[in-house]
Amino acid sequence: MDNIKALATDIQNAQSIVAFTGAGISAESGIPTYRGEGGLWTKYDPSKYASISYFLQNPSYYWNFFKDVRYPILKKVKPNKAHLALFEIENAGNLKTVITQNIDGLHQEAGSSSVIELHGTTRTIICMDCSRKYTIGEAFTKLERQIPPLCTKCSGILRPDVVFFGEMLDPEILRDAYAAAASCDFLLAVGSSLVVYPAADIPLRAKQAGAKLAIINIDSTPLDSVADYVINDAAGKVLPLIT
Ligand SMILES: [Zn+2]
CATH class of the missing domain: 3.30.1600.10 (SIR2/SIRT2 'Small Domain')
Incomplete structure:
Protein backbone atom coordinates (compact mmCIF):
# COMPACT_ATOMS: atom_id res chain seq x y z
CA MET A 1 0.00 0.00 0.00
CA ASP A 2 2.92 2.37 0.72
CA ASN A 3 4.09 1.58 -2.77
CA ILE A 4 0.74 2.63 -4.22
CA LYS A 5 0.71 5.88 -2.22
CA ALA A 6 4.19 6.78 -3.44
CA LEU A 7 3.14 5.95 -7.01
CA ALA A 8 0.03 8.13 -6.68
CA THR A 9 2.17 11.07 -5.56
CA ASP A 10 4.57 10.57 -8.47
CA ILE A 11 1.64 10.42 -10.92
CA GLN A 12 0.22 13.68 -9.54
CA ASN A 13 3.60 15.36 -9.87
CA ALA A 14 4.39 14.09 -13.37
CA GLN A 15 3.98 16.56 -16.22
CA SER A 16 3.83 14.27 -19.24
CA ILE A 17 2.84 10.69 -18.54
CA VAL A 18 2.67 8.09 -21.29
CA ALA A 19 0.64 4.95 -20.63
CA PHE A 20 1.58 1.76 -22.46
CA THR A 21 -1.18 -0.86 -22.37
CA GLY A 22 -1.55 -4.50 -23.37
CA ALA A 23 -4.01 -7.39 -23.41
CA GLY A 24 -4.35 -7.48 -19.61
CA ILE A 25 -6.36 -4.23 -19.49
CA SER A 26 -8.77 -5.52 -22.18
CA ALA A 27 -9.09 -8.90 -20.47
CA GLU A 28 -10.54 -7.07 -17.47
CA SER A 29 -13.34 -5.86 -19.76
CA GLY A 30 -14.05 -9.45 -20.77
CA ILE A 31 -12.08 -9.66 -24.01
CA VAL A 77 -17.67 -4.83 -23.97
CA LYS A 78 -17.27 -1.54 -22.14
CA PRO A 79 -14.22 0.31 -20.86
CA ASN A 80 -13.39 -0.77 -17.31
CA LYS A 81 -12.10 1.12 -14.27
CA ALA A 82 -8.55 1.02 -15.58
CA HIS A 83 -9.45 2.64 -18.93
CA LEU A 84 -11.51 5.26 -17.08
CA ALA A 85 -8.69 5.96 -14.61
CA LEU A 86 -6.28 6.66 -17.49
CA PHE A 87 -8.80 9.12 -18.91
CA GLU A 88 -9.06 10.77 -15.49
CA ILE A 89 -5.28 11.19 -15.33
CA GLU A 90 -5.44 12.80 -18.79
CA ASN A 91 -8.23 15.09 -17.61
CA ALA A 92 -6.16 16.16 -14.63
CA GLY A 93 -3.54 17.32 -17.13
CA ASN A 94 -0.83 14.78 -16.36
CA LEU A 95 -1.22 12.17 -19.08
CA LYS A 96 -0.41 13.04 -22.70
CA THR A 97 -0.65 9.82 -24.70
CA VAL A 98 -1.78 6.22 -24.48
CA ILE A 99 0.20 3.73 -26.56
CA THR A 100 -1.66 0.44 -26.84
CA GLN A 101 -1.10 -3.06 -28.19
CA ASN A 102 -4.88 -3.58 -28.11
CA ILE A 103 -7.17 -3.35 -31.14
CA ASP A 104 -10.53 -2.93 -29.41
CA GLY A 105 -10.88 0.87 -29.25
CA LEU A 106 -11.76 0.83 -25.53
CA HIS A 107 -9.36 3.67 -24.61
CA GLN A 108 -11.10 5.99 -27.08
CA GLU A 109 -14.47 4.86 -25.76
CA ALA A 110 -13.30 5.75 -22.25
CA GLY A 111 -12.49 9.26 -23.50
CA SER A 112 -8.71 9.13 -24.07
CA SER A 113 -7.98 11.68 -26.79
CA SER A 114 -4.48 10.71 -27.89
CA VAL A 115 -4.18 6.97 -28.52
CA ILE A 116 -1.42 5.35 -30.57
CA GLU A 117 -2.64 1.92 -31.70
CA LEU A 118 0.46 -0.14 -32.49
CA HIS A 119 -1.52 -3.06 -33.90
CA VAL A 163 -1.67 -5.75 -38.03
CA PHE A 164 -1.90 -9.50 -38.63
CA PHE A 165 0.80 -11.93 -37.58
CA GLY A 166 3.29 -11.86 -40.42
CA GLU A 167 2.85 -8.14 -41.08
CA MET A 168 5.14 -5.29 -40.05
CA LEU A 169 3.99 -2.61 -37.62
CA ASP A 170 3.39 0.69 -39.42
CA PRO A 171 6.79 2.45 -39.22
CA GLU A 172 5.21 5.90 -38.78
CA ILE A 173 3.05 4.72 -35.89
CA LEU A 174 6.05 3.04 -34.31
CA ARG A 175 8.09 6.23 -34.72
CA ASP A 176 5.35 8.27 -33.03
CA ALA A 177 5.27 5.76 -30.17
CA TYR A 178 9.03 5.88 -29.65
CA ALA A 179 8.99 9.69 -29.80
CA ALA A 180 6.22 9.87 -27.18
CA ALA A 181 8.09 7.43 -24.93
CA ALA A 182 11.39 9.26 -25.29
CA SER A 183 9.86 12.61 -24.32
CA CYS A 184 7.70 11.57 -21.35
CA ASP A 185 8.70 11.98 -17.72
CA PHE A 186 6.74 8.95 -16.50
CA LEU A 187 5.85 5.73 -18.26
CA LEU A 188 2.98 3.72 -16.86
CA ALA A 189 2.99 0.18 -18.31
CA VAL A 190 -0.35 -1.53 -17.71
CA GLY A 191 -1.49 -5.07 -18.44
CA SER A 192 1.35 -6.00 -20.74
CA SER A 193 3.71 -8.88 -20.22
CA LEU A 194 6.33 -6.74 -22.05
CA VAL A 195 7.68 -9.64 -24.07
CA VAL A 196 6.52 -8.86 -27.62
CA TYR A 197 9.17 -6.84 -29.48
CA PRO A 198 9.46 -4.20 -30.72
CA ALA A 199 6.50 -2.96 -28.66
CA ALA A 200 8.02 -4.00 -25.34
CA ASP A 201 10.99 -1.82 -26.15
CA ILE A 202 8.87 1.30 -25.63
CA PRO A 203 8.92 1.34 -21.80
CA LEU A 204 12.64 0.63 -21.87
CA ARG A 205 13.29 3.59 -24.20
CA ALA A 206 11.37 5.85 -21.83
CA LYS A 207 13.40 4.64 -18.87
CA GLN A 208 16.67 5.08 -20.76
CA ALA A 209 15.63 8.64 -21.67
CA GLY A 210 15.25 9.46 -17.97
CA ALA A 211 11.56 8.79 -17.28
CA LYS A 212 10.35 6.92 -14.25
CA LEU A 213 8.76 3.55 -15.00
CA ALA A 214 5.87 1.85 -13.23
CA ILE A 215 4.72 -1.64 -14.25
CA ILE A 216 1.23 -2.78 -13.27
CA ASN A 217 0.63 -6.34 -14.38
CA ILE A 218 -0.74 -9.56 -12.93
CA ASP A 219 2.51 -11.42 -13.64
CA SER A 220 6.16 -10.44 -13.50
CA THR A 221 7.79 -9.00 -16.64
CA PRO A 222 11.33 -8.94 -18.05
CA LEU A 223 11.57 -5.20 -17.25
CA ASP A 224 10.70 -5.48 -13.55
CA SER A 225 14.34 -5.12 -12.50
CA VAL A 226 14.68 -1.67 -14.12
CA ALA A 227 11.28 -0.33 -13.02
CA ASP A 228 10.76 2.21 -10.22
CA TYR A 229 7.46 0.55 -9.27
CA VAL A 230 6.21 -2.98 -9.88
CA ILE A 231 2.68 -3.81 -8.76
CA ASN A 232 1.45 -7.32 -9.54
CA ASP A 233 -2.28 -6.83 -9.42
CA ALA A 234 -5.31 -6.14 -11.62
CA ALA A 235 -5.18 -2.78 -13.43
CA GLY A 236 -8.82 -2.07 -12.58
CA LYS A 237 -7.96 -2.38 -8.92
CA VAL A 238 -4.69 -0.40 -8.90
CA LEU A 239 -5.30 2.51 -11.30
CA PRO A 240 -8.33 3.98 -9.49
CA LEU A 241 -6.12 4.19 -6.40
CA ILE A 242 -3.49 6.33 -8.09
CA THR A 243 -5.67 8.91 -9.87
ZN1 LIG B 1 -12.72 -0.92 -52.70
Whole structure:
Protein backbone atom coordinates (compact mmCIF):
# COMPACT_ATOMS: atom_id res chain seq x y z
CA MET A 1 0.00 0.00 0.00
CA ASP A 2 2.92 2.37 0.72
CA ASN A 3 4.09 1.58 -2.77
CA ILE A 4 0.74 2.63 -4.22
CA LYS A 5 0.71 5.88 -2.22
CA ALA A 6 4.19 6.78 -3.44
CA LEU A 7 3.14 5.95 -7.01
CA ALA A 8 0.03 8.13 -6.68
CA THR A 9 2.17 11.07 -5.56
CA ASP A 10 4.57 10.57 -8.47
CA ILE A 11 1.64 10.42 -10.92
CA GLN A 12 0.22 13.68 -9.54
CA ASN A 13 3.60 15.36 -9.87
CA ALA A 14 4.39 14.09 -13.37
CA GLN A 15 3.98 16.56 -16.22
CA SER A 16 3.83 14.27 -19.24
CA ILE A 17 2.84 10.69 -18.54
CA VAL A 18 2.67 8.09 -21.29
CA ALA A 19 0.64 4.95 -20.63
CA PHE A 20 1.58 1.76 -22.46
CA THR A 21 -1.18 -0.86 -22.37
CA GLY A 22 -1.55 -4.50 -23.37
CA ALA A 23 -4.01 -7.39 -23.41
CA GLY A 24 -4.35 -7.48 -19.61
CA ILE A 25 -6.36 -4.23 -19.49
CA SER A 26 -8.77 -5.52 -22.18
CA ALA A 27 -9.09 -8.90 -20.47
CA GLU A 28 -10.54 -7.07 -17.47
CA SER A 29 -13.34 -5.86 -19.76
CA GLY A 30 -14.05 -9.45 -20.77
CA ILE A 31 -12.08 -9.66 -24.01
CA PRO A 32 -10.49 -13.10 -24.00
CA THR A 33 -6.85 -13.47 -24.94
CA TYR A 34 -5.92 -15.72 -27.84
CA ARG A 35 -5.94 -18.70 -25.57
CA GLY A 36 -9.30 -17.75 -24.08
CA GLU A 37 -11.29 -20.67 -22.83
CA GLY A 38 -14.56 -22.16 -23.87
CA GLY A 39 -17.39 -21.70 -26.32
CA LEU A 40 -17.10 -20.49 -29.85
CA TRP A 41 -13.74 -18.87 -29.29
CA THR A 42 -11.93 -22.22 -29.25
CA LYS A 43 -13.64 -23.23 -32.50
CA TYR A 44 -11.25 -20.87 -34.30
CA ASP A 45 -7.51 -21.27 -34.47
CA PRO A 46 -5.55 -18.02 -33.79
CA SER A 47 -2.70 -19.23 -35.99
CA LYS A 48 -5.25 -19.01 -38.81
CA TYR A 49 -7.54 -16.05 -38.03
CA ALA A 50 -4.66 -13.82 -36.95
CA SER A 51 -2.30 -14.68 -39.79
CA ILE A 52 -1.96 -12.58 -42.95
CA SER A 53 -0.87 -15.51 -45.11
CA TYR A 54 -3.95 -17.49 -44.07
CA PHE A 55 -6.18 -14.45 -44.54
CA LEU A 56 -4.95 -13.98 -48.12
CA GLN A 57 -5.53 -17.66 -48.80
CA ASN A 58 -8.94 -17.91 -47.12
CA PRO A 59 -10.45 -14.58 -45.98
CA SER A 60 -13.75 -16.29 -45.12
CA TYR A 61 -12.13 -18.01 -42.14
CA TYR A 62 -11.35 -14.66 -40.51
CA TRP A 63 -14.77 -13.23 -41.37
CA ASN A 64 -16.61 -16.23 -39.92
CA PHE A 65 -14.55 -15.81 -36.75
CA PHE A 66 -15.37 -12.09 -36.76
CA LYS A 67 -19.09 -12.71 -37.20
CA ASP A 68 -19.33 -15.51 -34.62
CA VAL A 69 -16.88 -14.32 -31.98
CA ARG A 70 -15.20 -10.95 -32.36
CA TYR A 71 -18.18 -8.80 -33.30
CA PRO A 72 -20.55 -10.04 -30.54
CA ILE A 73 -17.80 -9.42 -27.97
CA LEU A 74 -16.99 -5.94 -29.29
CA LYS A 75 -20.66 -5.00 -29.23
CA LYS A 76 -20.92 -6.00 -25.60
CA VAL A 77 -17.67 -4.83 -23.97
CA LYS A 78 -17.27 -1.54 -22.14
CA PRO A 79 -14.22 0.31 -20.86
CA ASN A 80 -13.39 -0.77 -17.31
CA LYS A 81 -12.10 1.12 -14.27
CA ALA A 82 -8.55 1.02 -15.58
CA HIS A 83 -9.45 2.64 -18.93
CA LEU A 84 -11.51 5.26 -17.08
CA ALA A 85 -8.69 5.96 -14.61
CA LEU A 86 -6.28 6.66 -17.49
CA PHE A 87 -8.80 9.12 -18.91
CA GLU A 88 -9.06 10.77 -15.49
CA ILE A 89 -5.28 11.19 -15.33
CA GLU A 90 -5.44 12.80 -18.79
CA ASN A 91 -8.23 15.09 -17.61
CA ALA A 92 -6.16 16.16 -14.63
CA GLY A 93 -3.54 17.32 -17.13
CA ASN A 94 -0.83 14.78 -16.36
CA LEU A 95 -1.22 12.17 -19.08
CA LYS A 96 -0.41 13.04 -22.70
CA THR A 97 -0.65 9.82 -24.70
CA VAL A 98 -1.78 6.22 -24.48
CA ILE A 99 0.20 3.73 -26.56
CA THR A 100 -1.66 0.44 -26.84
CA GLN A 101 -1.10 -3.06 -28.19
CA ASN A 102 -4.88 -3.58 -28.11
CA ILE A 103 -7.17 -3.35 -31.14
CA ASP A 104 -10.53 -2.93 -29.41
CA GLY A 105 -10.88 0.87 -29.25
CA LEU A 106 -11.76 0.83 -25.53
CA HIS A 107 -9.36 3.67 -24.61
CA GLN A 108 -11.10 5.99 -27.08
CA GLU A 109 -14.47 4.86 -25.76
CA ALA A 110 -13.30 5.75 -22.25
CA GLY A 111 -12.49 9.26 -23.50
CA SER A 112 -8.71 9.13 -24.07
CA SER A 113 -7.98 11.68 -26.79
CA SER A 114 -4.48 10.71 -27.89
CA VAL A 115 -4.18 6.97 -28.52
CA ILE A 116 -1.42 5.35 -30.57
CA GLU A 117 -2.64 1.92 -31.70
CA LEU A 118 0.46 -0.14 -32.49
CA HIS A 119 -1.52 -3.06 -33.90
CA GLY A 120 -4.28 -1.05 -35.59
CA THR A 121 -7.97 -1.29 -34.77
CA THR A 122 -10.61 -3.88 -35.37
CA ARG A 123 -13.21 -1.10 -35.36
CA THR A 124 -12.21 0.04 -38.83
CA ILE A 125 -12.58 -2.19 -41.88
CA ILE A 126 -10.70 -1.34 -45.04
CA CYS A 127 -10.90 -2.36 -48.71
CA MET A 128 -7.72 -4.15 -49.79
CA ASP A 129 -8.00 -2.69 -53.30
CA CYS A 130 -9.18 0.93 -53.01
CA SER A 131 -8.60 1.55 -49.25
CA ARG A 132 -12.17 2.73 -48.66
CA LYS A 133 -12.97 2.53 -44.97
CA TYR A 134 -16.04 1.05 -43.30
CA THR A 135 -17.24 0.89 -39.70
CA ILE A 136 -17.64 -2.52 -38.10
CA GLY A 137 -21.40 -2.01 -38.14
CA GLU A 138 -21.30 -1.57 -41.92
CA ALA A 139 -19.05 -4.59 -42.28
CA PHE A 140 -21.40 -6.69 -40.15
CA THR A 141 -24.38 -5.74 -42.35
CA LYS A 142 -22.38 -6.90 -45.36
CA LEU A 143 -21.41 -10.12 -43.56
CA GLU A 144 -25.03 -11.04 -43.10
CA ARG A 145 -25.33 -11.13 -46.89
CA GLN A 146 -21.93 -12.38 -47.99
CA ILE A 147 -18.69 -13.81 -46.62
CA PRO A 148 -16.10 -12.44 -47.20
CA PRO A 149 -17.61 -8.94 -47.33
CA LEU A 150 -16.83 -6.93 -50.47
CA CYS A 151 -16.27 -3.23 -51.09
CA THR A 152 -19.36 -1.32 -52.31
CA LYS A 153 -17.23 0.81 -54.58
CA CYS A 154 -14.85 -1.67 -56.23
CA SER A 155 -15.86 -5.17 -55.04
CA GLY A 156 -12.43 -5.66 -53.44
CA ILE A 157 -12.14 -7.90 -50.39
CA LEU A 158 -12.44 -6.11 -47.04
CA ARG A 159 -9.99 -6.61 -44.18
CA PRO A 160 -9.80 -5.32 -40.63
CA ASP A 161 -7.42 -2.37 -40.15
CA VAL A 162 -5.21 -4.43 -37.84
CA VAL A 163 -1.67 -5.75 -38.03
CA PHE A 164 -1.90 -9.50 -38.63
CA PHE A 165 0.80 -11.93 -37.58
CA GLY A 166 3.29 -11.86 -40.42
CA GLU A 167 2.85 -8.14 -41.08
CA MET A 168 5.14 -5.29 -40.05
CA LEU A 169 3.99 -2.61 -37.62
CA ASP A 170 3.39 0.69 -39.42
CA PRO A 171 6.79 2.45 -39.22
CA GLU A 172 5.21 5.90 -38.78
CA ILE A 173 3.05 4.72 -35.89
CA LEU A 174 6.05 3.04 -34.31
CA ARG A 175 8.09 6.23 -34.72
CA ASP A 176 5.35 8.27 -33.03
CA ALA A 177 5.27 5.76 -30.17
CA TYR A 178 9.03 5.88 -29.65
CA ALA A 179 8.99 9.69 -29.80
CA ALA A 180 6.22 9.87 -27.18
CA ALA A 181 8.09 7.43 -24.93
CA ALA A 182 11.39 9.26 -25.29
CA SER A 183 9.86 12.61 -24.32
CA CYS A 184 7.70 11.57 -21.35
CA ASP A 185 8.70 11.98 -17.72
CA PHE A 186 6.74 8.95 -16.50
CA LEU A 187 5.85 5.73 -18.26
CA LEU A 188 2.98 3.72 -16.86
CA ALA A 189 2.99 0.18 -18.31
CA VAL A 190 -0.35 -1.53 -17.71
CA GLY A 191 -1.49 -5.07 -18.44
CA SER A 192 1.35 -6.00 -20.74
CA SER A 193 3.71 -8.88 -20.22
CA LEU A 194 6.33 -6.74 -22.05
CA VAL A 195 7.68 -9.64 -24.07
CA VAL A 196 6.52 -8.86 -27.62
CA TYR A 197 9.17 -6.84 -29.48
CA PRO A 198 9.46 -4.20 -30.72
CA ALA A 199 6.50 -2.96 -28.66
CA ALA A 200 8.02 -4.00 -25.34
CA ASP A 201 10.99 -1.82 -26.15
CA ILE A 202 8.87 1.30 -25.63
CA PRO A 203 8.92 1.34 -21.80
CA LEU A 204 12.64 0.63 -21.87
CA ARG A 205 13.29 3.59 -24.20
CA ALA A 206 11.37 5.85 -21.83
CA LYS A 207 13.40 4.64 -18.87
CA GLN A 208 16.67 5.08 -20.76
CA ALA A 209 15.63 8.64 -21.67
CA GLY A 210 15.25 9.46 -17.97
CA ALA A 211 11.56 8.79 -17.28
CA LYS A 212 10.35 6.92 -14.25
CA LEU A 213 8.76 3.55 -15.00
CA ALA A 214 5.87 1.85 -13.23
CA ILE A 215 4.72 -1.64 -14.25
CA ILE A 216 1.23 -2.78 -13.27
CA ASN A 217 0.63 -6.34 -14.38
CA ILE A 218 -0.74 -9.56 -12.93
CA ASP A 219 2.51 -11.42 -13.64
CA SER A 220 6.16 -10.44 -13.50
CA THR A 221 7.79 -9.00 -16.64
CA PRO A 222 11.33 -8.94 -18.05
CA LEU A 223 11.57 -5.20 -17.25
CA ASP A 224 10.70 -5.48 -13.55
CA SER A 225 14.34 -5.12 -12.50
CA VAL A 226 14.68 -1.67 -14.12
CA ALA A 227 11.28 -0.33 -13.02
CA ASP A 228 10.76 2.21 -10.22
CA TYR A 229 7.46 0.55 -9.27
CA VAL A 230 6.21 -2.98 -9.88
CA ILE A 231 2.68 -3.81 -8.76
CA ASN A 232 1.45 -7.32 -9.54
CA ASP A 233 -2.28 -6.83 -9.42
CA ALA A 234 -5.31 -6.14 -11.62
CA ALA A 235 -5.18 -2.78 -13.43
CA GLY A 236 -8.82 -2.07 -12.58
CA LYS A 237 -7.96 -2.38 -8.92
CA VAL A 238 -4.69 -0.40 -8.90
CA LEU A 239 -5.30 2.51 -11.30
CA PRO A 240 -8.33 3.98 -9.49
CA LEU A 241 -6.12 4.19 -6.40
CA ILE A 242 -3.49 6.33 -8.09
CA THR A 243 -5.67 8.91 -9.87
ZN1 LIG B 1 -12.72 -0.92 -52.70
